[in-house]
Amino acid sequence: AQSVTQLDSHVSVSEGTPVLLRCNYSSSYSPSLFWYVQHPNKGLQLLLKYTSAATLVKGINGFEAEFKKSETSFHLTKPSAHMSDAAEYFCVVSATPYSGGYQKVTFGTGTKLQVIP
Amino acid sequence: EAQVTQNPRYLITVTGKKLTVTCSQNMNHEYMSWYRQDPGLGLRQIYYSMNVEVTDKGDVPEGYKVSRKEKRNFPLILESPSPNQTSLYFCASSQKGLAAYEQYFGPGTRLTVT
Numbered sequence: 001a002q003s004v005t006q007l008d009s010h011v012s013v014s015e016g017t018p019v020l021l022r023c024n025y026s027s028s029y030s031p032s033l034f035w036y037v038q039h040p041n042k043g044l045q046l047l048l049k050y051t052s053a054a055t056l057v058k059g060i061n062g063f064e065a066e067f068k069k070s071e072t073s074f075h076l077t078k079p080s081a082h083m084s085d086a087a088e089y090f091c092v093v094s095a096t097p098y099s100g101g102y103q104k105v106t107f108g109t110g111t112k113l114q115v116i117p
Numbered sequence: 118e119a120q121v122t123q124n125p126r127y128l129i130t131v132t133g134k135k136l137t138v139t140c141s142q143n144m145n146h147e148y149m150s151w152y153r154q155d156p157g158l159g160l161r162q163i164y165y166s167m168n169v170e171v172t173d174k175g176d177v178p179e180g181y182k183v184s185r186k187e188k189r190n191f192p193l194i195l196e197s198p199s200p201n202q203t204s205l206y207f208c209a210s211s212q213k214g215l216a217a218y219e220q221y222f223g224p225g226t227r228l229t230v231t
Contacts, residue, residue, distance in 0.1 A: 009157070032216040043121075043207060043222040044160075051217040090159060094216040102167055103216045105150070107159040 002027040004093050006108035014116045019063075019078040021111045023091035026072060033074045034092040035065055038110075044090065051076065061085070086115045119144045121223035123208050129229045130198055138193045138226050140208030146221070148214035149176070149191040151183065153204040154225075160207065166191055167184040167214045 007022040025033065032051045036044040048059025055067040067077045074091060091108040094113075121142045130136055142149065150165040152175075162175030166185040180202055182194040190212075195202060205227050209220040 028191075029216075034219060036222075041225075043224045044209075044220075045222070047220045049219055096128060096216045102165075102173075102214045103198075103218075105220075107152075107161070109157060109159040 002029070002031065002093050002095055002104060004091050004106050004108035006089075006091050006111050007051045008111050008113045009109065010114065011116040012116060013081045015083055016080050019076070019081045019085065019113065021076040021089050021091075021113065023074045023076065023108060024072055025074060025091070025093045027093055027095050029095035029097055031093045031095040033065075033067060034094065035059065035063070035074075035076050036090045036092060037087045038090065039087045044093050047076070047089070081113075081115045083115050083117065086113055118148065119221070121208055121210055121221050123206075123223040123226050126224065127227050129231065131200055131231055133197050136195050136198060138195075138206060138208075138228070138230075139191050140191045140193065142190065142191075142208075142210040142221070144210060144212070144221065146210035147186065147187065147188070148213050148218070148220075149212045150209045150211075151181070151191070151193050152207045152209065153177065153202075154207060155204050163193070163206075164175060165214070188197060195228075198228075200230050202228065203230050204228060 005024045034049045035047040050067045094105045143210040152160040164183040166172045208223040211218040211220045
């Protein structure tokens with residue numbers, strides 16, 4: 001079984017200030033973790049992914065996330081928000097329950113990021 | 118350009134009128150999937166396909182059908198749409214159906230059933 005909890009449905013930051021979007025997960029297997037971004041009226045785009053290599057993952061547009069197994073967290077951060085970062089962000093956990101089997105994908109409910117000029 | 122395309126982008130229909138939403142990818146991906154997105158619920162998987170002629174149910178398959186006769190295409194069929202199927206639908210593909218592979222998403226289809 002697996003689940004994803006995005007702790008904030010809305011986050012509001014001022015332009016130029018840090019961004020923190022929180023994600024906790026649970027999985028009975030060794031998961032891969034992803035962050036996707038969805039701009040208004042657009043499809044989803046991959047920001048970054050963790051697949052059991054380095055625990056600090058760097059993505060596009062200055063975003064990064066740290067996989068913390070002991071805390072079962074995968075929070076997304078950015079040092080300085082830009083107006084173009086305003087979007088909805090989804091944390092995703094994916095795991096293959098058994099060898100030779102297929103992935104099980106679970107999305108979080110999303111966090112809407114508002115950037116104030 | 119590598120992409121996933123969906124058609125139509127917008128559709129308004131009436132209860133019970135069969136419809137098909139097409140999905141096509143040009144990346145030779147093995148894995149394809151359909152999701153619906155509803156406010157406050159994130160994306161929920163409807164059906165997925167590991168390869169040609171291999172499909173399986175996701176978390177919310179009721180009222181939907183799929184087929185995978187060619188590697189590039191994965192249509193979603195609503196044989197008798199109902200208002201609770203009003204939603205935003207996304208098709209996605211990935212190179213393989215394993216956990217480490219990211220998905221590539223289409224632009225979405227907004228369906229309204231009256």
